[in-house]
Amino acid sequence: MVFLKGGEWEEVPGLDGVTIYSYIRKVDIASSNSYIISFCDAIVFIDPGGLPEQAATLLREIELQRARKDRPVLIFLTHVHLDHCLSLLTDPGFRNLPRQILFVQDSGANSLECGDRKATIADLVELDYEKTDVDVHLFCGDETESGIIIDVTPDGEIEFSAPDRDCRKNIPSETIRLENGDEIEVYHTPGHSPDSICIRVGEVLFCGDLVFATAPGIAGLTGWDRKELDTTIQRVLSLLSEEKITVCLPGHGRPMDTASTVSALLAIQKEAQGLDGIHEVNPEWARKTALFGRSLMSEVDRLFTIIAGRLVYVSHVLEELEERGEAARMEDLIDSGLVDELLSDFNRFSSDLQAGNKREIHLALKAGQIAAKLKRLFRKDLLATVLDLSLLRRIERHLEDYNVTFRGFCPLARIECTDIAISMGEIVANVVRPPYHDEDIILAPDEESFARALALRIAWVNLFEKMKFEYSPGLSLPLVLMDNERFEDTVIFILEKLSVAGVPSINISSRVDKDGVTMSLEGVAGGRVPLDRQAELFARNSTDLSGGGFSLRSSEDEFCIELTYPVGETGSMNNADAGKVSEK
Amino acid sequence: MEKNPQIIRLSGRIDATTAPGMEKELFSGIEEGTRAMIIDLEAVDYMSSAGLRVLLSALKKMKSVGGEVRLSSLQPHVREVFEMTGFSRLFTICADIDDAQTSF
Numbered sequence: 001m002v003f004l005k006g007g008e009w010e011e012v013p014g015l016d017g018v019t020i021y022s023y024i025r026k027v028d029i030a031s032s033n034s035y036i037i038s039f040c041d042a043i044v045f046i047d048p049g050g051l052p053e054q055a056a057t058l059l060r061e062i063e064l065q066r067a068r069k070d071r072p073v074l075i076f077l078t079h080v081h082l083d084h085c086l087s088l089l090t091d092p093g094f095r096n097l098p099r100q101i102l103f104v105q106d107s108g109a110n111s112l113e114c115g116d117r118k119a120t121i122a123d124l125v126e127l128d129y130e131k132t133d134v135d136v137h138l139f140c141g142d143e144t145e146s147g148i149i150i151d152v153t154p155d156g157e158i159e160f161s162a163p164d165r166d167c168r169k170n171i172p173s174e175t176i177r178l179e180n181g182d183e184i185e186v187y188h189t190p191g192h193s194p195d196s197i198c199i200r201v202g203e204v205l206f207c208g209d210l211v212f213a214t215a216p217g218i219a220g221l222t223g224w225d226r227k228e229l230d231t232t233i234q235r236v237l238s239l240l241s242e243e244k245i246t247v248c249l250p251g252h253g254r255p256m257d258t259a260s261t262v263s264a265l266l267a268i269q270k271e272a273q274g275l276d277g278i279h280e281v282n283p284e285w286a287r288k289t290a291l292f293g294r295s296l297m298s299e300v301d302r303l304f305t306i307i308a309g310r311l312v313y314v315s316h317v318l319e320e321l322e323e324r325g326e327a328a329r330m331e332d333l334i335d336s337g338l339v340d341e342l343l344s345d346f347n348r349f350s351s352d353l354q355a356g357n358k359r360e361i362h363l364a365l366k367a368g369q370i371a372a373k374l375k376r377l378f379r380k381d382l383l384a385t386v387l388d389l390s391l392l393r394r395i396e397r398h399l400e401d402y403n404v405t406f407r408g409f410c411p412l413a414r415i416e417c418t419d420i421a422i423s424m425g426e427i428v429a430n431v432v433r434p435p436y437h438d439e440d441i442i443l444a445p446d447e448e449s450f451a452r453a454l455a456l457r458i459a460w461v462n463l464f465e466k467m468k469f470e471y472s473p474g475l476s477l478p479l480v481l482m483d484n485e486r487f488e489d490t491v492i493f494i495l496e497k498l499s500v501a502g503v504p505s506i507n508i509s510s511r512v513d514k515d516g517v518t519m520s521l522e523g524v525a526g527g528r529v530p531l532d533r534q535a536e537l538f539a540r541n542s543t544d545l546s547g548g549g550f551s552l553r554s555s556e557d558e559f560c561i562e563l564t565y566p567v568g569e570t571g572s573m574n575n576a577d578a579g580k581v582s583e584k
Numbered sequence: 585m586e587k588n589p590q591i592i593r594l595s596g597r598i599d600a601t602t603a604p605g606m607e608k609e610l611f612s613g614i615e616e617g618t619r620a621m622i623i624d625l626e627a628v629d630y631m632s633s634a635g636l637r638v639l640l641s642a643l644k645k646m647k648s649v650g651g652e653v654r655l656s657s658l659q660p661h662v663r664e665v666f667e668m669t670g671f672s673r674l675f676t677i678c679a680d681i682d683d684a685q686t687s688f
């Protein structure tokens with residue numbers, strides 16, 4: 001097993017006297033990894049990346065190599081996304097390298113030459129670059145012309161030779177041959193982008209972003225193609241099985257051995273099968289997803305704080321009651337310290353976006369990363385032994401909604417014909433109904449059951465003890481089309497907000513008109529803001545996902561929140577038995 | 585009871601990053617002999633569970649030496665967190681500093 005550490009010159013596996021300098025970064029979209037390979041007759045430079053400090057290090061290493069022996073510098077881009085090539089396009093140090101030859105796949109080369117902002121994702125990361133000429137367009141012809149040999153002399157002259165038919169591979173390839181016979185082989189590997197290439201030097205395969213091709217926020221980028229990706233993966237898997245390749249150097253992150261690369265490619269191939277119809281990842285997607293992410297994460301933050309805070313509260317009360325075992329169990333139900341750190345991290349990122357230091361695509365990606373980590377920390381089964389299921393269900397749903405949106409799809413809503421009057425009646429009844437029975441404490445068969453029942457009782461916070469509900473469902477309401485669980489979550493969210501705002505009473509009523517059935521929540525504002533801007537946005541999105549429309553009217557004195565749902569096709573009448581429900 | 589309670593004014597976000605600093609400030613007051621403390625939260629616009637944890641530790645420490653703590657001027661977001669977690673049952677929460685001062 002050969003490992004490349006990076007940050008120093010190391011032998012290239014499979015090639016005597018050829019060394020490599022790997023600049024390896026953590027995975028992000030600010031910049032790729034970069035690689036410099038020192039051949040006897042040329043310096044090969046793969047993916048200059050996108051950060052100034054990275055460029056300075058790489059230029060210094062190239063200059064040191066050239067000082068030892070002046071050679072042409074052959075620059076290859078695994079593709080033209082700006083995280084791989086911004087420094088090349090903007091840093092004078094790279095632009096002025098003597099005897100440099102830039103090799104880019106034909107469609108990528110055309111994109112650089114005409115300043116295409118979509119193909120380079122310049123539009124998405126909101127960066128500018130100058131149009132740039134490319135010296136060698138790789139893979140100009142169709143696949144039948146594969147196998148071209150490009151000879152490079154020590155003076156930097158280029159000569160093309162006809163393909164050698166006997167050496168044809170299963171994957172479109174071209175070979176760059178140096179004066180002493182050393183070779184660099186390039187393979188056209190579209191999928192992640194049309195211009196993606198892999199590069200082989202000795203036993204090393206530089207695979208660009210192939211192993212990230214299905215990652216959320218990456219799959220669906222302009223030029224992404226699932227079918228081409230599938231073909232490419234099959235071809236690269238064949239290459240890895242037929243040729244002696246021991247190390248794969250990706251465009252981002254740590255080097256991989258062949259076995260790990262094969263596993264990763266098989267997983268990507270499987271994952272890609274479910275990505276038909278994925279949303280295009282473009283600036284509009286980034287803007288909407290970042291906005292959705294910010295709104296959802298703010299609510300996730302609120303719910304996690306409530307959960308963690310309530311566990312601290314329950315643990316404290318249990319300790320006071322000398323139930324130390326159960327108190328300790330409360331503390332272990334969630335790693336609230338880590339949750340706090342993740343949410344603080346997201347908040348800092350969000351502030352950076354507002355300060356103009358980050359872009360919306362960065363925030364969309366960050367929210368995806370944080371949501372995935374929170375999902376791993378969230379143990380609903382454990383937390384449900386003590387906490388309100390509605391809180392837990394909402395967190396789970398919000399994290400999943402973001403994951404689905406970030407993945408490039410729409411969150412799933414189960415829109416069904418529903419009796420909205422009964423749904424609302426159940427919500428009003430359930431929010432003030434304790435989730436425990438006193439008998440569970442009194443009749444607990446053992447100490448552990450007693451402690452658990454006690455914890456459940458302590459953990460229940462009745463937010464609505466000071467709020468009076470008047471619910472007049474109305475008679476003969478038609479069934480409506482909505483996602484009942486999402487409707488319930490939305491109404492509970494609104495009621496919680498109204499309760500903590502100090503609204504003393506809510507009058508809930510319904511009406512039917514041409515738009516459908518509307519549930520109105522009215523109350524006395526008394527100078528309070530019933531829903532702040534963020535809560536209103538969240539309620540609006542949440543209602544929308546449940547299949548309805550949201551409106552809010554408020555003045556100094558009163559407010560009215562309306563949720564409107566279309567009438568179901570059957571138009572069945574219901575609610576004949578629904579009486580007036582009043583809860584206090 | 586002490587006539588002039590110590591007033592500690594906190595501000596900004598109280599989360600995993602800032603909570604340790606807040607803990608130090610609250611605890612040093614108690615260690616220096618304060619037995620009546622008002623924690624003014626008027627300028628606190630966010631509090632995470634790490635902040636709640638520190639406030640509870642300070643309350644317990646103060647109670648263990650026979651002192652008292654009041655919280656004052658909670659902003660809507662912080663008030664919501666207190667109400668929804670049950671923390672409003674543990675602390676005496678006052679509308680403003682004047683109320684807090686007269687409550688001792």
